Amino acid sequence: MPNSKSTPPCGCPVAAFQKMISGKYKLRIMWDLKDGPLRYGEIRSGLLRGAIGTKEIAPRVLSRELKALTGSGLIDRKDYGLVPPKVEYRLTRKGQSFVPVIDAIRKWGVRHLAQSTSVEQVEAAE
Amino acid sequence: MPNSKSTPPCGCPVAAFQKMISGKYKLRIMWDLKDGPLRYGEIRSGLLRGAIGTKEIAPRVLSRELKALTGSGLIDRKDYGLVPPKVEYRLTRKGQSFVPVIDAIRKWGVRHLAQSTSVEQVEAAE
DNA sequence: CAGCATCCTGCGTGATACTG
């Protein structure tokens, strides 16, 4: 069920946005999916890249994030129903429309957070 | 290297972004500050606007958010040192550079979250 | 007015083990 009572008369899209992408991985998952569909395991390993000291992601957590994103209509789950399970996740149209926003976030982050990430990487990641 | 120690080897600006704006009010605070400095109480009451069913914001929470934003260099705290306390918060240059990003978020939210917020309000809020 | 001190609670996150 999408929302029984929600749409709390917020009037503030920003708050809704925060709820929607709350969770450590949602934005990164979407960003990783922007280049095309990925399987569960690919998403998982993809989230480990770049985060050096990071431990494995608990399947429970990733699973929930994916479900939440699916429930928000940002990504789509395609189960191939094979014996060795194969499931792909891909951005919906709505999710794709969100990519530029993430891109804006990323670019700002690279510029102003002055991390180990260099400017060249910004364009490299495009 | 401007960075002493932080910069946990993330490599992912998005993750850093999420940490920085984690918390229910940070983005909204910054958005409210975009039009000029506000006092503590003004920020507080401003956060209640638009969120009808919302309760009062615990000072502890708001205080922490403001400190975090200050620590991130996004806002600046100016204490007038008066007897009835007067403190103003304003966006730093870095914080101002972030406003367009929030705006992108807002606009996307209005378009795709289809809330009570109407399109006219998008431009009205500019 | 602009907070700080204290207590309490729920949930997000992590770790581990198990299954179709």
Place this chain on the structure above:
DNA sequence: CAGTATCACGCAGGATGCTG
């Protein structure tokens, strides 16, 4: 391979009272 089931924990977030 793609998850679910359990247990455990830290911390964000709320409530209340007090202060300079």
